[in-house]
Amino acid sequence: MRTFWIFLSLIILFPLSDVSHNNITALPGENVSLPCQVSNMNFTVLNWSRSDLLPQYVFMYKDKKPSSENQHPSFKGRVELAAKHMKDGNISVILKNVTTNDSGTYTCEIIWNRTKLREIISRVNLQVQPGPKAGHKRDGVRILILSALVVLLGLVIVILALRNRKINAEEEPC
Structure with a gap:
């Protein structure tokens, strides 16, 4: 019996599978892939989580479909499987559309069919750098157009003022 407990302790402390670690950097507005790969598809639940969130589920797949049960509100409608049928x-x-608030460590975990044991497959450290959002390019174009209109309006005012001065000069007798 003692051998069993030693073996179980070793499995818990040094799992048989290697947990994949990834670091990803992104800019606000980008869509980011959080990678996770398994060789055995005999699991009942796939769970992506971030430990600093309550509820902490970012994405859950159970009963052969995505589930929004206990999904953190900030991720609703923004997370989907990269491969619809989890091919290969x-x-x-x-x-989708990441923000600086999405920065953190994400964990990909599965629960096996037979044993109901949880296994962490992957950890991804996502760092969303503060920077321009996707819509800021359009804002730059708007500013450029507005600046051009202001310059054009200024030219019209100067031309009208010069024309008015010329007309007044012609009307005055010398």
């Missing part, structure tokens, strides 16, 4: 063991997710 790809259980990565796409996080």
Whole structure:
């Protein structure tokens, strides 16, 4: 019996599978793939989480479909499987329109069919750098157009003022 407990302790402390670690940097407004890959698709639940969130589920797949049960509100409608049918063991997710609030460490975890044991497959450290958002390019074009209109209006005012001065000069007798 003692051998069993030692073996169990070793498995818990030094799991048989290697947990994949990834670092990803993104800019606000980008869509980001959080990678996770398994070779055995015999699991009942896929869970992507971030430990600093309550509820902490970013994305859950159970009963052979995505579930929004206990999903953190800031991720609703922004997370989906990268491969719709998890082809070739790809259980990565796409996080859409990221913001600096999305920075953190994400964990990909599965629960196995037979044993109901949880296994962490991947950890992804996402860092969203403060910077221009996707819509800022349009804002720059708007500013350029507005500046051009202001310059054009200024030219019209100067031309009208010069024309008015010329007319007044012609009307005055010398």
